Amino acid sequence: MSLEPQELEELKSKIGRDPTLTELQIVAAEWSEHCSYKSSKKHLKILPMDGPLVIKEKGYDSGVLDVGGGYVVTAHIESHNHPSAVEPYGGAATGVGGVIRDILSAGTRPIAILDGLRFGNIEKDKQARWLFKNAVSGIADYGNCLGIPTIGGEVEFDECYENYALVDVASVGFGKKENLIKNHANKGDLVILLGGSTGRDGIGGSQFASDSLESEDRSAVQIPDPFIEKLIIEAILEARDAKLIHAMKDLGGGGLSCAISETADAMGIGIEMDVSKVHTRESDMVPHEIMVSESQERMLIITSKTKLKKLEQICKKFRIGCSVIGIVKNDNQMHITQGKKTFANLPTDVVANATLLDLPSKKPKYLQNIENDKKLKIPNLKKSLLDLLGSPNISSKIWVYGQYDHEVGIRTVVKPGKDSSVLRLDNGKFLSVKIDGNPKHCYINPREGAIGCFEEACRNVVCTGAKPIGMLDHLQFGNPKDPEIFWTFLETLNGLADYAKDFKIPCVGGKVSLYNETPKGPIKPTPLIGVIGLIEKNPLIPVPITSGDVLLLVGETKDEMGGSEYYEYIHHHIGGICPKVDFKSSKNNMNSVLEIISKKLIKNAHDCSKGGLAIAVSELCMTNNIGCSLKIDKISKNKLSDEKLLFSESHSRYLLTVPKSNLTKVIQILKKHNVFHEKLGTFGNDSVTFSKNNKQILDLRVDKAQKIWINSLRDLILNV
Amino acid sequence: MSNYEVHVIIENKPGISDPEGETILNDLVLKGNEKDIAKIKTGKMLKFSVSAKDKNSAKSRVEKICDELRIYNPMVSKVTINVIEL
Numbered sequence: 001m002s003l004e005p006q007e008l009e010e011l012k013s014k015i016g017r018d019p020t021l022t023e024l025q026i027v028a029a030e031w032s033e034h035c036s037y038k039s040s041k042k043h044l045k046i047l048p049m050d051g052p053l054v055i056k057e058k059g060y061d062s063g064v065l066d067v068g069g070g071y072v073v074t075a076h077i078e079s080h081n082h083p084s085a086v087e088p089y090g091g092a093a094t095g096v097g098g099v100i101r102d103i104l105s106a107g108t109r110p111i112a113i114l115d116g117l118r119f120g121n122i123e124k125d126k127q128a129r130w131l132f133k134n135a136v137s138g139i140a141d142y143g144n145c146l147g148i149p150t151i152g153g154e155v156e157f158d159e160c161y162e163n164y165a166l167v168d169v170a171s172v173g174f175g176k177k178e179n180l181i182k183n184h185a186n187k188g189d190l191v192i193l194l195g196g197s198t199g200r201d202g203i204g205g206s207q208f209a210s211d212s213l214e215s216e217d218r219s220a221v222q223i224p225d226p227f228i229e230k231l232i233i234e235a236i237l238e239a240r241d242a243k244l245i246h247a248m249k250d251l252g253g254g255g256l257s258c259a260i261s262e263t264a265d266a267m268g269i270g271i272e273m274d275v276s277k278v279h280t281r282e283s284d285m286v287p288h289e290i291m292v293s294e295s296q297e298r299m300l301i302i303t304s305k306t307k308l309k310k311l312e313q314i315c316k317k318f319r320i321g322c323s324v325i326g327i328v329k330n331d332n333q334m335h336i337t338q339g340k341k342t343f344a345n346l347p348t349d350v351v352a353n354a355t356l357l358d359l360p361s362k363k364p365k366y367l368q369n370i371e372n373d374k375k376l377k378i379p380n381l382k383k384s385l386l387d388l389l390g391s392p393n394i395s396s397k398i399w400v401y402g403q404y405d406h407e408v409g410i411r412t413v414v415k416p417g418k419d420s421s422v423l424r425l426d427n428g429k430f431l432s433v434k435i436d437g438n439p440k441h442c443y444i445n446p447r448e449g450a451i452g453c454f455e456e457a458c459r460n461v462v463c464t465g466a467k468p469i470g471m472l473d474h475l476q477f478g479n480p481k482d483p484e485i486f487w488t489f490l491e492t493l494n495g496l497a498d499y500a501k502d503f504k505i506p507c508v509g510g511k512v513s514l515y516n517e518t519p520k521g522p523i524k525p526t527p528l529i530g531v532i533g534l535i536e537k538n539p540l541i542p543v544p545i546t547s548g549d550v551l552l553l554v555g556e557t558k559d560e561m562g563g564s565e566y567y568e569y570i571h572h573h574i575g576g577i578c579p580k581v582d583f584k585s586s587k588n589n590m591n592s593v594l595e596i597i598s599k600k601l602i603k604n605a606h607d608c609s610k611g612g613l614a615i616a617v618s619e620l621c622m623t624n625n626i627g628c629s630l631k632i633d634k635i636s637k638n639k640l641s642d643e644k645l646l647f648s649e650s651h652s653r654y655l656l657t658v659p660k661s662n663l664t665k666v667i668q669i670l671k672k673h674n675v676f677h678e679k680l681g682t683f684g685n686d687s688v689t690f691s692k693n694n695k696q697i698l699d700l701r702v703d704k705a706q707k708i709w710i711n712s713l714r715d716l717i718l719n720v
Numbered sequence: 721m722s723n724y725e726v727h728v729i730i731e732n733k734p735g736i737s738d739p740e741g742e743t744i745l746n747d748l749v750l751k752g753n754e755k756d757i758a759k760i761k762t763g764k765m766l767k768f769s770v771s772a773k774d775k776n777s778a779k780s781r782v783e784k785i786c787d788e789l790r791i792y793n794p795m796v797s798k799v800t801i802n803v804i805e806l
Contacts, residue, residue, distance in 0.1 A: 225739035
């Protein structure tokens with residue numbers, strides 16, 4: 001772990017002397033990309049972060065949204081990519097732990113977890129299968145032990161993640177507005193470290209996350225302990241209710257170094273801290289090891305002397321460690337001692353604010369001709385559809401979410417496996433949350449791909465009747481010092497900012513993860529977008545579809561096959577036109593679907609995404625055990641070939657299942673909003689049949705498709 | 721060919737925390753009158769019954785199986801292999 005030569009010079013000139021070893025370690029941790037966002041921070045400002053519902057407070061690790069009735073919702077997203085790539089079980093589990101403590105540090109109770117997982121080609125690659133299997137168990141074991149439901153997420157496989165893993169975890173919290181921690185501190189207040197002991201595990205983790213993963217690093221592995229985490233949650237919430245917490249921060253990347261410097265800097269205070277007061281696991285740890293250890297399940301709390309006794313009683317009751325490690329000063333210095341000996345004494349603003357970079361960017365060469373369409377030989381459509389239904393990216397993820405407890409807490413009214421899960425809140429409203437990514441689209445067109453992920457997450461929450469009120473962005477790229485990679489980062493960010501501004505959806509939290517490189521090169525641009533939607537009254541809880549119900553398609557199907565599952569999985573072709581979101585129709589479609597749902601006119605709304613219309617319709621039929629015969633002549637304004645009509649992944653499309661008696665009313669609303677729509681057909685019988693010009697082009701027995709779709713992922717993992 | 725029992729002991733490396741061991745120590749052992757116990761570590765043991773030509777080949781065979789099948793993660797675990805001739 002070290003600083004770059006020019007950074008060392010900069011540090012020397014800022015403090016006017018040579019740094020000590022401990023100071024060097026502290027600054028190296030805090031100035032790492034992972035903690036300082038030095039490459040990205042300048043640019044992140046273009047995202048809109050304010051809105052009527054957003055509550056801002058200094059030093060918050062998570063976004064806070066006012067959902068009315070005196071209640072707030074908090075949300076945050078984190079990744080644990082590097083640790084998960086070397087130890088998937090522990091890496092994924094501690095990722096969950098970290099994001100939960102971010103939610104907790106605002107003073108809210110975590111009520112849901114979502115996770116986005118990405119691995120290499122599990123059909124061919126044994127290592128990818130091993131990573132996948134263990135990351136899923138890690139999340140399941142940790143989340144299930146905590147009594148927090150894992151309500152959704154997504155899983156994707158792509159060759160660009162060979163020997164690597166992207167493990168993204170989002171969490172949602174809920175609480176009373178009056179209980180939010182208003183971070184503040186006075187001179188003489190005490191700095192307390194609460195939770196598990198500090199050991200040598202995870203030393204240098206944030207630096208590790210800021211380097212490419214070339215050699216396997218042994219020290220950066222963190223061992224999860226969900227039981228301590230659970231005790232921390234309960235102890236902190238009890239201390240919160242007793243108003244014992246003045247300020248709070250979770251210990252994540254960079255350990256105490258980052259928590260102390262960032263807390264002090266955010267509140268404009270100084271902190272004097274004695275490392276010999278930290279409860280350690282091993283007796284021979286030196287000061288800088290204690291300062292940068294990333295041992296899990298720890299929180300930093302500031303309280304006053306008079307409240308200490310009560311806080312200690314609570315910690316004793318929950319049997320978690322509680323050490324007074326320092327005191328608040330008003331000199332804006334972080335002063336680290338061991339007993340009476342000083343090991344570091346640095347101005348907090350120097351430590352907490354690395355010099356931000358303005359890296360060069362250049363449009364990548366590979367993008368020049370990638371959107372040119374290529375003539376492909378069209379294989380049998382039915383076989384293609386069946387192959388897609390059984391492909392790892394499209395097949396049912398029940399093997400994954402079946403391992404997660406998604407009901408605990410009894411809030412989950414719409415459960416995983418649908419477009420988006422829905423949680424019941426105590427103020428009578430409902431919350432819908434979804435995360436989406438699509439590196440295949442983003443590789444072909446970083447800007448449009450990112451907007452597409454954003455819209456897809458919006459579509460998913462809209463399908464439950466929720467209005468998007470906030471977004472989380474997690475931007476994952478390769479080495480930012482490569483101008484071509486940095487260009488893709490900037491394009492992604494600009495696209496997201498444009499959509500967020502146009503739709504007035506504030507960005508309430510996010511994370512940037514760079515240096516995601518595998519031995520074969522950088523990963524594809526992988527932004528992951530989380531959207532939080534609020535339902536004032538009635539969520540759309542899907543009702544079983546019955547014979548005679550009508551299927552409507554809202555939104556136009558276009559010639560946009562680039563990055564589609566059909567091109568990539570069936571044809572192994574990377575290229576073609578990336579789907580683009582038309583902001584105007586996106587908004588019209590969204591508003592009309594929301595109006596239709598609020599008037600309780602439909603049984604089900606489902607979005608069209610990966611695999612296109614053919615997959616979306618099959619999913620509806622398979623989950624409802626019913627067939628459907630549809631005509632697809634008029635779903636596009638242009639003349640498209642059969643496979644494009646079936647498999648294009650154009651955005652802004654929704655499938656609405658309408659009882660016959662409501663059809664006229666629904667169509668009236670669609671016409672009023674001037675929305676492109678088409679009546680596809682009616683449900684009934686036991687096959688899905690697509691026809692064009694009165695000629696059947698594809699038919700599929702629902703029960704046969706269902707067997708393939710539900711079982712193939714499990715069979716692949718279990719090798720049967 | 722002789723018969724051997726190969727014991728593979730898998731435990732967390734020193735310095736990596738062991739929540740299960742700590743819980744047994746703090747919540748069971750130290751709750752009694754065993755104040756002189758300082759540490760408990762948990763692990764997993766696999767017993768392979770192998771027929772091989774000698775002790776060393778029995779050991780290396782099992783070692784190879786554990787490595788290839790990722791029965792333990794070299795990042796996290798310390799592995800000790802003992803061979804007993806039956």
